[in-house]
Amino acid sequence: MTSPERTERLVLPGVLTAGQAAETVRGIARVQRTDGAIPWFRGHHLDPWDHVEAAMALDTAGLHERAEAAYDWLAEHQLPDGSWYAAYADGDAAAPADLGRESNFCGYVAVGVWHHYLTTGDDTFAERMWPVVAAATGFVLELQQPGGQIGWKREPDGRACPEALLTGSASNYQSLRCALALAEHREESQPGWELALGWLGHAIRQHPERFLDKSRYSMDWYYPVLGGAVRGAAAAARIRGGWDRFVVPGLGVRCVHPNPWVTGGESAELALALWASGQSDRALDILRWIQHLRAEDGMYWTGYVFEDQAIWPRERTAWTAGSLLLAVAALGGDEPTGTVFGGESLPRGLEPRCC
Incomplete structure (x- = not known):
């Protein structure tokens, strides 16, 4: 895992120079363990969703071997039902820190795998990861409720939690589209996936009304747009409706309203x-x-409490840096990143005619 980074797609005036982008990419690479796992930061836990987000960022910079190692880690440690635990201590698969299995955490592997395939054109990788994506998608869809929403997790004892989170379901929407894209490629x-x-x-x-009320969280505001379920005029109206509530001009986006805390990942x-x-x-x-x-x-840094003019918490996560690089890549015209987040060429499924 020694290939040099390429940051030409990660230059954005006023945001990143080539040197700054390379520095951020190297920062994520330093967090990655030798077995491919990418915890939040060394000494903290890994969760499967943020692990994939960081791997996708490595791909935007041409560190394909490192990204592939991250997906191989997932393949090696996938549980028999197609899931992963919600957290692993410092990325150590032998030390799960949360035995719950969250649907959007598990489904997101499809986004990362499809992004990696689009970036590299590696059919061997796509074939090797297909069983992983198929099993993870199966786990997610076993939690789908009659109304279409996805239950948010299975408890450690295997009990399904039927309550659905809008952010998680919107993320699963993007994941299902990428899983279908991989299936179509094959x-x-x-x-069944198209209907779901x-x-x-x-x-x-x-x-x-089919989702738990988490409207205080900015993710519930923008994620239906980010995941691709809401676009066009409806997306513009949704963004407009929450802008003044969540956006702090000059600083970023609140994580939770009305808390005076902006966060890099949400921004x-x-x-x-x-x-x-x-x-x-x-x-x-x-x-x-x-x-x-x-x-x-x-x-x-994860966030900033602007009433106190203080960085909080005092942590620098791989996924915060990863989300920044993915946004820069999309704005900079990186085609694979644009495909998985723009979504115009991804499958749309079969729309129901009622209910």
Whole structure:
């Protein structure tokens, strides 16, 4: 895992120079363990979703061997039901820190695998990872409820939690589309997945009552757009409706309203959602604002409490840096990143005709 980074797609005026991008990429690479695992930071836990986000960022910089090692880690440690535990201490698969298995954490491997395939064109990798993606998708869909929404997890004892989170279901919407794209690439029909995707999208767009009320969290505001379920005029209206509530001009995006705390990960994800909905100028503004979270080593602090003018918590996570690089890559025209987040060429599923 020694190939040099390539940062030409990660240069964005006012956000990153080539040197700064390379520094951030190297920061993520330093967090990665020799077995491919990418914890939040060394000494902290790994969760499967953020592990994939960081791996995707490595791919944007051409560190394909490192990204592949991250996916191989997932393949090696996938549980028999297609899932992964919600957390592993410092990425050590022998030391699970949370025995729950969250649906969106498990489904996100499809986004990463499809992104890696689009980046590298490696059919051998795609074939090797297909059983992993198929099993993870099966785990997710076993938690789908009659209304289309996805239950958010299985408890350690195997009991399903039928309650659905809008953010998690919106993430699963993107994951299902990428899983279907991989299936289509293999010329393997998955009509059940297409139906499930259609019902899930319908629930996200038309039935907010089917999800737990987490409207205080900015992710519930922008994730239906980021995940691709809401686009066009509806996306513009959704962004407009929450802008004044969550966006702090010059600083970034609140994680939770009304808390005076902006966070780098949510800000970068909102920038991706803005780009995907045709609001690139606003996306660029957000990315410029959060450069106050950039640390001396090129990584990014998780958040900033602006009433106290204090960085909090005192941590620099691989996934915060990863989400920033993915947003920069999309705005910079990186085609694989644009494909998985823009979503125009991804499968749309079969829309239900009622309910």
